[in-house]
Amino acid sequence: MRRLAIIALVAACCAYALYAGLFWRQQRYLLFPIASPERHALRAPLPQYGRLVELPASFGTARAVFLRGPQGVAPAVVYTHGNGEIVDQHVRGFDAIRALGFHVLLVEYPGYGGADGETSLENIAQASVAAYDWLVRQPDVDRERVVAMGKSLGGAAAAELTRHRPVRALVLQSTFTAVADFASQLYLPAWLVRDPFDSVARLRAFAGPVLVTHGRRDELIPFAHGERLAAAARAATSRWYDCGHNDCPYEGADYLALLGNFLQKAVK
Template structure:
């Protein structure tokens, strides 16, 4: 038999030792609870951040090419407006593109102008979530027609009435096919085709203008790039790495040699004004000396570009040379049409040099 004292010592040696963690928890119970809560919150926050990032990465295609533009309403062909008609043509990869073509109307919209074939034609690209049956777009088309423009509006590949699957490349393929189609129409002057893009439509417009020789490029509330837009919406994410649909307008506009009109509303909360200024700067840095940027007081991202006889529409008329322009000194002047880039004697026209729109005057930043 072992002495009782020895047995007690042996039993004491078999007792588990207290870990530093246990010791900390016993000595500072409140701090330990705070630490556990902090770790749980950090883990939940990290999981939420990663989950939101995955959602953004996987859903961005639907954010740009919204399901509504592929729905039943968008697929239904409604009656064309007065004098207008639906047309179809093929893209380079074989998709069928449906577009709406409308000749210029008088200011009341009662009749097609007899000289429509000699008037400027707008090749217009619309924004996110729109389609040919979209009420705002239909109204916008009629406003342009009553302003004296022929208008062609194609549905993007994979959206609305056009076949295929929507994609960034599909935007560019749609634009090129539409331009080639317009040049073949006998009732369109191929030297007076102006490429116009609103919001998302600025991407195919800028891309096309960098590849062909239009009479001019007009951007309405157009962004610098989609990663820049995403960074504004989701500043917590590295959007320049996560954004798969790029639309790098600020890079491509450097390659445009045609006259450029950049229109933007001062209070645009969707695409901030600094993006228009960045596009203007990039165009000049690319060597284009025929650039006009007009900032329209107040207004917003959409409706300012669809107001009959509004400042935006009058600026477009002046840029295309089909409406009187009131110079800064108040003397009436009728500008000549802006010439296509690279044409004989191609110089900034009166419309490009100085446009006064109501109380908003914008002169080119030509480096004389």
């Protein structure tokens, strides 16, 4: 019996090691599912007020798109998208924010949409910092009034930016607490996570106002993540919607009114 127990224990340990090894190898595919080694120029036609921004980085060239606001010197929003999107999809999607008097800078992830580099927390942070530094050098951007905003993974990237550069406020849409929390749900230790994106830690250290929104029926990032993020922020405004992960009304009148009110107060 003892021998059988030892054999069973060894087999279980081997199976767990294989499971953990699979997670180690595949986690970036799970986190960055549309990252690709294909390299090409931005394919989306830019509106008249849009400008492609390319900046030197350790992985090659970081890419962003600047959407100029309708007025002169103005505050700006740095936006980072979800993990199943690319910047091309958003070049005409920020009219409501621009109408409030904001410039918008869309940051592309390395390895996404034909952009240079491997997708990782380190490279996303580097691209975001390079884009931010370019933004605040522009004469028509009020460098004291820059807001970071992101959806899903993009919210975690926006929170990460606060670790590296001064940000006036933070907007998180359907964002997770930390990648390690997903690992623990899979019975895996946090040290296996290659790209932690610890948004809770970033919020605890951030003194500015934070807007947190989340869907109560989110099937990818459970609603509890949104609640924990709001609780971690020092100055949080939260709004919960009856939606899943990809059908929240972030282009609807209610959310845009909430966002507009938050942004206007944040940059006063």
